[in-house]
Amino acid sequence: MGENKHRDQKSLSVEKSNNKPIFSFYFSSSSPCSFTAIIILLIFFTYFLYSFSFITFLHPYSPSRISNSLLVPVMRLGSGQQPDEKTELKHIVFGIAASSSLWKRRSQYVKTWWKPNGEMKGFVWLDKPVNDTVSFPSWAFPEIKISSDTSSFKYRYRSGHRSAIRITRIVSETVRLLNGTESERHVRWIVMGDDDTVFFHENLLRVLRKYDHKQFYYIGAPSESHLQNLHQFSYGMAYGGGGFAISYPLAKALEKIQDRCIERYSDLYGSDDRIHACMAEIGVPLTREPGFHQFDVYGNLLGLLSVHPQVPLVSVHHLDVVEPIFPRTNRVDAVKRLMIPAKLDSASLLQQSICYDTARQWTMSISWGYTVHITRTYMPARMMEVPTRTFNDWHKRHDFTNVAFNTRPVTYTDCQRPRVFYLSRALNDSSSGTTISEYLRHNEWNPKCEWGIQDPSDINRIFVYKKPNPDRWNKAPRRDCCRLLPTTKKGTMVINVTACENDEIVAYSDK
Structure with a gap:
């Protein structure tokens, strides 16, 4: 038994003549363990050779040998790299859709908000x-360009206007105009609007700074008209009159396909729904910003502007369709008046505050920089933040289910008809850092009231004190609070508007 075991053992000898190891394996069919060990050894040896060859293959591509052009850059703040500067006006290029027949009149709207001399x-x-x-000096207005001929494009919407094709191509034509220029290096956004669109540029910047301009963004808002959004157009479309912003990388992507895309949608009505159709093909959805206002309404904007959403006011449109936003003045001068408080505290423009005069049982609503409303009796905040129906819907049906938001009647009883005070002037008190705005009562029909509550018509003038708050949109949105200040001057009310305390609420109390 011992001899058999000796004969079956593996032997290893070294041939000394050439120093090569010679593996000689002797085994018999009666030794299954030896066979298994051989298989394992072969597998290990094969794996070793594979690993060695793989490491040798990778060696030339080690990080120390890779060209810098192949490496993905990693920005580490504090290592000499600087983040992008925040978006400024120099990073925005406006594309304004206009027609030669209306430009002389509508240019006055552009003049109210445009910053001349290259700003x-x-x-x-x-x-x-x-x-x-003479009327349009080059230094005072955007540079005037003539759109390319679009007669070769099909347009099949029966009651529409072929100008929609010309206008929708403004994005592409602007990109081509910028392509390869020194100015292009600074462009981050293209902002579209009509010649009767008024922009509030500081608030536009506040909105755009929230987004990464290097990504694909299509930013705007749908119409106020539910029927417009539901039937003719889409809730996913940015309405061009209200204005919309396209990040420059997306604008360049759109330029490459837009003419072919336009041909595919010859049956659409307007320029903005053609933009929307092309965005759908690229796969970019609308990013909604409620501060862009199409204002597909008729009549008086008082009910809408006095209860503005808690977002920055970015634009207003259809100023030729609605009544002047201030009474007893023309449309352009009314916009100029609104620009006065916009320069003092653009972030707070039209932002609502609600408070109560418990001694006289009045409810006050301040739309800063625009109006003050005084209403007899207690009106809860949840009611006061709903727009009143001072306007008509776009289809003139007197049906307020046709608008895409909640509304309420101007008054539920004659006694509740509000007294409206419009902005007269505004200034900044540099010594205290406070804005002082004056609001004068608008004389209109005031029905008799048998409630025995003092008539707000006894007030002729309201002064509102408020410190500017340019950083308000860097925080969670919240209405400001307002408080009555004592005054002995007859017919005058003084109100202070300021940020609410953490535990402060707006609720009526007769205590």
Whole structure:
């Protein structure tokens, strides 16, 4: 038994003549363990050779040998790299859709918000030249450009206008105009609007700074008209009159496909729904910002502007359709008046505050920089933040289920008809850092009231004190609070508007 075991053992000898190891394996069919060990040894040896060859293959591509052009850069703040500067006006190019027949009149709207002498960048796109350099000096307005001929494009919407094709191509034509120029290096956003659209540029910047301009963004808002959104257009479409912003990388992507895309949608009505159709093909949804206002309404904007959403006011449109936003003035001068408080505290423009005069049983609503409303009796905050029906819907049906938001009647009883005070002037008190705005009562029909509550018509003038709050939109949105201040001057009310305390609420109390 011992001899058999000796004969079956593996032997290893070294041939000394050439120093090579010679493996000689002797085994018999009666030794299954030896066979298994051999298989394991072969597998290990094969794995070793594979691993060695793989490491040798990777060696030339080690990080120390890879060209810098192949490495993905990693930005580490504090290592000499700087983040992008925040978005400023120099990073925005405006594309303003206009027509030669209306430009002389509507240019006055553009003049109210445009910053001349190169502070803003943009182009007015006309259908044909306007020869009036006196009325439209180049330094005071965006540069005027003439749109390319679009007669080769099909347009099949029966009651529409072919100008929709020209206008929708403003994005592409602007990109081509910028392509390869020094200005292009600074462009982050293209902002579209009509010649009767008024922008509040500081609030526009506040909105755009929330988004990464290097990504694909299509930012705007749908219409106020539910029927417009539901039937003719879409809730997913940014309405061009209210204005919309397209990040420059997305604008460049759109430029590459837009003409072919336009051909596919010859049956659409307007320019903005063609933009929307192309965005759908690219796969970019609408990012909604309620501060862009199409204002597909008729009549008086008082009910809408006095209860503005708790977002920055970015734009207003259809100023030629609605009544002047201030009474007893023309449309352009009314916009100029609104621009006065916009320069003092743009972040707070039209933002609502609600408070109560418990001694006289009045409810006050301040739309800063625009109006003050005084209503007899207690009106809860949840009611006061709903727009009143001072306007008509776009289809003139007197049906307020046709609008895409809640509304309430101007008054439920004659006694509750509010007294409205409109902004008269506004200034900044540099010594205290406070804005002082004055509001004068608008004389209109005031029905008799048998409630025995003092008539707010006894007040003729209201002064509102408020410190500017440019950082309000860097925090969670919240209405400001307002408080009555004592005054002995007859017919005058003084109100202070300020940020609410953490535990402060707006509720009526007769204590």
